[in-house]
Amino acid sequence: MTTQRWIGAVLPLEDPRQGLRVRRFLLAALVYALAIAMLGLYVRQGLLYPHEWQFLALIIVLFNGVIYALLRSGRNERFADPSLTGIQMILVCIVMGLTMYLIDSGRGGMLLVYLVLLMFGVLRLNPRQFTAVGGFALVCYASAMAAVWQQRPEAFNAQVELLHLAALSTLVPCGGFFASHVSGLRRQLRERQIELQRAQENVHDLTVLDSLTRVSNRSAIVNFLEQERARAVRLDQPLALVLVDLVRFKQVNRQFGHPVGDELLRQVATQLRKNVRDIDGVGRYGGEEFLLVLPDTAQTDATAIAARVKECIQRVRAASVPADFVVRARVGVAMFAGEENIWEFIEQARSAATPEMES
Numbered sequence: 214m215t216t217q218r219w220i221g222a223v224l225p226l227e228d229p230r231q232g233l234r235v236r237r238f239l240l241a242a243l244v245y246a247l248a249i250a251m252l253g254l255y256v257r258q259g260l261l262y263p264h265e266w267q268f269l270a271l272i273i274v275l276f277n278g279v280i281y282a283l284l285r286s287g288r289n290e291r292f293a294d295p296s297l298t299g300i301q302m303i304l305v306c307i308v309m310g311l312t313m314y315l316i317d318s319g320r321g322g323m324l325l326v327y328l329v330l331l332m333f334g335v336l337r338l339n340p341r342q343f344t345a346v347g348g349f350a351l352v353c354y355a356s357a358m359a360a361v362w363q364q365r366p367e368a369f370n371a372q373v374e375l376l377h378l379a380a381l382s383t384l385v386p387c388g389g390f391f392a393s394h395v396s397g398l399r400r401q402l403r404e405r406q407i408e409l410q411r412a413q414e415n416v417h418d419l420t421v422l423d424s425l426t427r428v429s430n431r432s433a434i435v436n437f438l439e440q441e442r443a444r445a446v447r448l449d450q451p452l453a454l455v456l457v458d459l460v461r462f463k464q465v466n467r468q469f470g471h472p473v474g475d476e477l478l479r480q481v482a483t484q485l486r487k488n489v490r491d492i493d494g495v496g497r498y499g500g501e502e503f504l505l506v507l508p509d510t511a512q513t514d515a516t517a518i519a520a521r522v523k524e525c526i527q528r529v530r531a532a533s534v535p536a537d538f539v540v541r542a543r544v545g546v547a548m549f550a551g552e553e554n555i556w557e558f559i560e561q562a563r564s565a566a567t568p569e570m571e572s
């Protein structure tokens with residue numbers, strides 16, 4: 214097996230978010246391994262029985278095995294928090310309580326290792342959740358000590374244990390503070406991501422949309438026509454092209470002013486978009502010239518659309534334009550014959566927009 218395949222077997226490389234969760238889990242598992250090794254030292258020092266060490270190691274392996282299986286199988290996605298941080302923190306508290314109960318002294322050293330594991334919670338939990346987990350850690354520790362005090366008083370040093378408990382209690386609000394800071398950073402990062410996404414969408418709009426009419430710009434509609442031409446050839450489907458040219462638009466501008474001309478162009482574009490399907494392309498090919506690219510459309514349908522479009526354009530109105538003023542358009546329909554390139558195709562549509570078709 215190559216290194217890449219080994220890594221792929223352990224980490225879900227195909228999903229970066231899952232990969233990050235598993236990586237974080239593996240880091241925590243490493244600290245657990247350290248805890249097992251340290252507990253081995255306790256056995257050597259006679260502070261823990263070998264069978265108790267085996268029991269703790271088994272519990273740790275079991276808990277981590279379950280978490281890893283959940284993460285690796287993707288079942289973690291069914292949980293409210295798919296990173297399973299809260300569950301992992303609760304397991305740390307339980308393992309910590311058990312360990313503290315079983316070892317006879319030197320609990321401070323092991324406490325440090327478990328605190329490192331609890332610190333992982335700072336990365337994912339919000340301050341409230343972290344405080345709840347910290348509170349649970351305190352309860353586990355205090356319960357373990359109460360049990361030692363009752364059952365093996367000789368292994369209980371009240372002064373030291375109170376100091377441990379005090380240290381643990383200090384750490385909970387500190388961890389809560391860090392958790393709040395980290396969750397603030399996470400929120401900021403999310404907001405920046407959303408802003409970045411919006412900016413990317415704007416850039417995309419700027420490159421493909423006509424800024425005045427918000428339909429496709431010239432290069433986008435030409436690209437679309439190219440693609441649809443290729444598809445029509447490949448699938449042997451009909452492809453219709455409608456060219457809409459506003460008549461005497463120069464005069465409209467001169468008579469009512471450029472801003473009114475702009476408004477009329479915007480409204481014409483809106484009418485064009487309304488009259489075709491979502492899969493059809495609508496684009497501004499020139500100043501007052503539009504193209505409708507109609508994939509998989511027969512001639513009769515294309516002609517009907519052209520007639521409808523022409524009628525709708527006549528109904529376009531703008532403020533400060535007399536009510537009896539009618540916007541007129543020449544509309545030409547061309548059907549793709551299978552051989553011509555897109556420029557020839559567009560010319561066919563333009564030629565079809567003959568003066569006698571003027572409305």
Ligand SMILES: Nc1nc2c(ncn2[C@@H]2O[C@H](COP(=O)(O)OP(=O)(O)OP(=O)(O)O)[C@@H](O)[C@H]2O)c(=O)[nH]1
Pocket residue numbers: 425458459460461462463464466470471472473474475478499500501
């Ligand atoms: N208001 C406005 N006018 C535009 C825009 N782009 C092009 N035009 C105008 O459209 C007019 C096009 O003029 P021509 O190509 O002579 O076309 P026409 O006046 O419609 O004449 P025919 O097509 O022959 O009927 C010009 O006056 C352009 O200034 C625009 O974005 N806004």
